[in-house]
Amino acid sequence: MKIAIMGYGTIGSGVKEVLDMNRAQIEKKGGEGIEIKYILARKEHIPGVEDALVTTDFSVIENDPEVELVVESIGGIHPAYEYIKSCLEKGKHVVSSNKAVVDACGSKLIRTAKEHNCNFYFEASVGGGIPVIRTLYHNYAGENVTEITGILNGTTNFILTKMREEGSSFEDTLKEAQRLGYAERDPSADIDGFDTSRKTAILLSMTSGNRCRHEDIYTEGIRNVSDIDMAYAKALGYSIKLLGSVQTVEDKYFAYVAPMMVEEQDPLYPVNGVYNGIRIVGNCLGTTMLYGMGAGKLPTASAVVSDIIAAVRHKNNFQGIGWSDKMIEIEPMGGNAFRYFLRIEGTEEGIEKELKSYFVENGKVKVHVLPGRKDEFAIISDILFEEDFLARLSAFEDETGRRVFHYLRVNSASEE
Ligand SMILES: NC(=O)c1ccc[n+]([C@@H]2O[C@H](COP(=O)([O-])OP(=O)(O)OC[C@H]3O[C@@H](n4cnc5c(N)ncnc54)[C@H](OP(=O)(O)O)[C@@H]3O)[C@@H](O)[C@H]2O)c1
Structure with a gap:
């Protein structure tokens, strides 16, 4: 040929x-x-x-x-x-x-x-x-794929891995990644999550068999992930990864791109450096994990x-890998449910009741303090719908007068 x-x-x-x-x-x-x-x-x-x-x-x-x-x-x-x-x-x-x-x-x-x-x-x-498109087309042909979650961008994974290993800030690590040729001079497509969001849209189209727009996928990059977030993640046994995720629940489609706390039991946890990993969940096969070089010559x-x-x-026949022209709607981000990692100003003294009523209704509130950081503490919330969480967050700040410095969603593969 x-x-x-x-x-x-x-x-x-x-x-x-x-x-x-x-x-x-x-x-x-x-x-x-x-x-x-x-x-x-x-x-x-x-x-x-x-x-x-x-x-x-x-x-x-x-x-x-x-x-x-x-x-x-x-x-x-x-x-x-x-x-x-x-x-x-x-x-x-x-x-x-x-x-x-x-x-x-x-x-x-x-x-x-x-x-x-x-x-x-x-x-x-x-x-x-990584052979993900053909795997979905052939090997998952008889499966109802309920979820695909992946580390789909080597540049951001390199940066997050370095931040964790070296305790360095996002800005310094980005500069080093640029010097080593792992990040572009204009790194926005990678670090603001757009590259991951395009790939996530392709994965959603492959699983749904229909078209979607990456612009409709909630997309948050890694610019706001700090060395302090990373230090908490390390102390609590998590790693922070930029994830692209799609889920199908009956005839509803959910998709988002966001930096998330990934727990140790998750097969995505040890995916480090420029490597990519893609976790696929099917209703019969269960979980499969694809791992390898997501870029490079x-x-x-x-x-x-x-x-x-x-x-x-398939020289003489159309094989049909892909999706139709029909557009699907992606559910609003508020309809996704997560546990949240929150960094809250001050100590927990005086706001135990509010912590329980807003974020941890079930069980005891576990407070985490980083050595040397007396001005803040962290908690992990119950599983909450994002819409509900954002309303609670704002009410909590109003009622207690305490700032929540940062929050990150927790990806709990074991709870799904
Ligand atoms: N690099 C990776 O690891 C990787 C991984 C997965 C997917 N991809 C995708 O693969 C594609 C190519 O990436 P790449 O890394 O190979 O990019 P690249 O190194 O910039 O190569 C693109 C080439 O296309 C040439 N070109 C641009 N416009 C052209 C035109 N009108 N006619 C003919 N040639 C033209 C460029 O020529 P000039 O030299 O004249 O600009 C350049 O040689 C992109 O879509 C990228 O997202 C890349």
Whole structure:
């Protein structure tokens, strides 16, 4: 099969490297040879690549009937969307690693692929090298998936892991991550949670079989996680992780992205550094955990190559991985229930009654004080609906005159 690679950066060049490295096995598994006919770039010369392969003109690829598959690793929505669409309209299979285009235009592209009896694959768009899309499509085909919760962004997990290990502040750790090349100069997409929210939207679309908008997912990043929060987490046996989560309860869909306290029994707890982890819960299978490199040149390119092999195997039929055009509604954040970790000003003296009536109606209030921090204490609340919790928080501050410095939701896998 002759293929083209559009966008020859980290992932595009990684795809060529994986194809070269594992050629014999890839051809055996796919059943035929794979030859790169074109590489689409913005400049005519790419160091280490034969000039004959490089084109700056998309129409050369689009109009060459010999090209049966196109890899899109340009990133962003435009012109990636237009290029993918016109390749599919010409009956060419497309493999994309681009979460932005899959999240924003996935259902349109899947429909176009269906109309032209070819495939649009996007395994690498969520979890990089971790095979989550195909796992949901094949292995969970007979399951009612009730929950997917994941650490889906390596940059934020690297920062949070370092903060925990070194006791450093968010700002200092971000600077170090930028210096080491783990965070972008403009880190907003990662640390404000938008990258995770796009991936969470793709996972919700995969499980529901319908379209959703990542803009409708409550999204909170990690900017407000402090070294003090982290010190409490450590003392209480939690780690703090940026989680993207989707839940299905009967015909209702819940989804959010937020930094959360993760308890030690949770399989996401030991997922550290740039690694990603995805916990999937099905009604028959129970809990499965996927773990691995959620980004990086060769891990992500490996997922792209697995899609290329799938396209060779399904050369003449539309496989149907994806979701419909129908839009689903995501329930408001207030309808989710959590335990909350709260850092409260002062000592508990004089407000025991209020602590019980607002946050810990069942059982004894357990107060945690960090050595050397006499000006505040922490508690973990009962399980409360977010809407109710926010109302109680505001009433508590009004009644006691005490500030709640910060709160974090607790992800309790064992209680679900
Ligand atoms: N890097 C990862 O670990 C990773 C993991 C999972 C998914 N992804 C996704 O994979 C995609 C690619 O990421 P990347 O890290 O490989 O990005 P990258 O290193 O910036 O590569 C993108 C390449 O596309 C080229 N390009 C941009 N516009 C183009 C156009 N109009 N025509 C032809 N080429 C064009 C760029 O060329 P210039 O050099 O001229 O700008 C660059 O070489 C993104 O959607 C990303 O989210 C990346």
